[in-house]
């Protein structure tokens with residue numbers, strides 16, 4: 001069958017790249033579709049300390065670059081194209097993108113998740129002008145300035161620690177009075193003199209004309225509003241919301257089974273409810289979203305795709 005891939009992988013984060021590596025290494029004709037930003041969320045992470053065997057000081061971008069290299073070494077093809085719609089019910093699956101249409105015997109969905117937004121006035125207008133969802137990308141802009149990190153999970157606390165390498169002061173604003181982050185990460189943060197804490201508070205508004213000039217916080221217990229103004233000498237500060245992620249599964253809505261949060265439901269072989277369609281990585285309903293679980297999902301999905309092809313297609 002000409003011009004028909006064995007496997008199309010949608011998404012180029014650790015799950016997609018791992019699936020690509022395993023699929024191409026099994027000599028399957030493999031296409032990895034990426035929207036434009038290779039690596040997914042991991043490229044926004046400066047330190048990858050908990051990926052077993054990663055070299056000391058490995059960063060998200062460096063780990064991604066090696067994953068891409070490996071997948072390509074085995075023959076995986078990569079295309080930058082944005083998926084518009086999919087037709088996954090037939091034996092040959094069709095993936096329609098902005099630049100073209102691709103066909104495959106199997107599809108692995110590895111679209112991952114995107115940072116949740118605060119949804120407060122000023123956030124959209126000031127994104128890229130002080131509001132950032134990527135400390136690795138933007139920390140440098142805040143050298144010797146103040147920054148606020150919003151959230152109390154692993155991401156918020158880890159990124160707050162990272163930001164202390166650049167910023168003069170990092171204030172973590174959390175909506176409760178205790179953190180969700182792992183104890184080991186909390187301990188490190190509580191020992192860091194550059195980090196201050198604002199508890200039981202949420203962002204009410206971010207203000208500024210072209211750059212952030214002030215932010216209003218609301219105390220959830222008292223309802224009191226407090227305005228933080230940029231220091232006169234600084235003129236601005238940074239706001240880094242790390243309040244969780246949303247699955248990028250909209251195009252599969254009403255096509256593939258998902259939970260109420262929009263995460264795709266699979267079995268332990270990464271099979272979705274549709275034959276020949278698998279999901280891997282953060283897009284799946286799962287208990288642990290980490291690089292190590294994403295790459296594991298990708299490998300399983302690729303091996304299962306191969307088994308599915310062997311049992312379904314007579315060549």
Ligand code: NAP
Nearest residue numbers: 118151152153154155156175176180202242243244245289
């Ligand atoms: P998360 O664990 O879902 O934590 C989100 C945090 O943001 C929570 O503290 C939550 O408050 C707060 N929050 C949610 N919505 C909010 C809102 N509208 N306004 C203010 N605060 C809000 O998300 P995450 O930290 O990004 O982590 C996602 C997953 O990746 C987790 O499974 C995490 O373990 C994993 N991760 C692991 C590592 C690591 O192992 N090194 C690093 C990063 C991420 P509440 O606590 O009150 O709900």
